[in-house]
Amino acid sequence: MIRVVLPAHLRTLAQVTGEVEIAVAGPVTQRAILDALEARYPMLQGTIRDHVTQQRRAFVRFFACQEDLSHESPDAPLPDAVVSGAEPFLVVGAIAGGK
């Protein structure tokens, strides 16, 4: 299972506490994780990436294994530690972005 950590606002929206565990079929990539996440929690559609372009929202970042993966290809394989569940995939709301 893939472990995903959501920012507090999205945990509230999805009505979850703590980490989310999701199954991902096939290669584990950012796109595959987000597809699986949105399928299980449809209310998250549009909050992490744009509905149409599927681009990451500007004030959302992706981290794993202490690396910023935000600018990696959404189809690039994620680290083995994320695939094995040893490390979570982090969806992070930027410190900037609010008013």
Place this chain on the structure above:
Amino acid sequence: MSRVRVLVGTRKGAFILESDGKREKWDISGPHFAGWEMYHVKGSPVDPNRLYASQCSGWFGQLIQRSNDGGKTWEPVDNKFVYDGVPGTHKWYDGTPHPWEFKRVWHLEPSLTDPDTVYAGVEDAALFRTVDGGKSWQELPGMRGHGTGSGWQPGAGGLGLHTIILDPKEPKRIFIAISAAGAFRSDDGGATWKAINRGLRSEYIPDPDAEVGHCVHHMAMHPSRPGVLFMQKHWDVLRSENAGDLWKEVNGNLPDDTGKRGFGFVIDVHAHEPETIYVVPIKSDSQHFPHEGKLRVYRSKTGGNEWEPLTKGLPQTDCYVNVLRDAMAIDSLDSCGVYFGTTGGQVYASADGGDRWNPIVRDLPAVLSVEVQTLA
């Protein structure tokens, strides 16, 4: 005994304020959606327990929430606002072409006859509609596709479609307003639109009498006389006797602001007196707080031109808040209630048509919108 429910959208959450018909003691619930910008919360006139809320943030974009129990519980519904076809461009602040980009929902207007039908005014300016209670949204592309659309420029707050008025007597008639394009009317349910800005004069644009380009801040109508419209423009308060075909300035004795009059954001109409209207004059262009540090609602009982300041219970020294365009509402109790919220987080209420005011709450986040429901 009748009750009222005041729906307050703020910069950091929504609040619901309830009282009996005396409107003296208030129960306050919230924040709902704490930390999110709540641009607008409004109930269905057909089913008052059906509420819709526009929730957005700089991080996570737009959500729409729906309640079926008067705001006790909420469920997120569809948040996919996709422009019809290839969106094209409008003008940016500097006059260059700028792609149409969805940013947020400014205003939700539930249908007068169907609780599942709601209109949404969005930035960049367009009109969307759901007919299934928010499960899906479709653009009414004739609005954005009005022939002048490529020339629209944003106001300081963005290119927002912020006002939607549904005509209670002619079901296919809809009025909308956009900053800074102007006012438009559809007589065919939103399929086609006509610019209704004749009589507006805006010295800050190259052609002050242009068909579009006017920064209309808000409009209001009394349901018994849907052909009579009132408008709060960037400068000037105006009225139209013919559904917007022609407007006349009715600034009258509103406060002088370096030779100009009538700047403000809100405008609304008394529930039982169609010629009694309310505005809150604000200093402009950059200051955006009340004249002389005195928070005054101005009331005209003659449909404009003759105005009286209403001050009892409102701060008359050192007050530098703003009252934003969707932040005034009117209840329909026999003694008409008037409500408005400020960027300082106060919500003021008057249970006697504006003669005396009291704060319902004083310390909310900046208020973006106020609506009121009169409940049996």
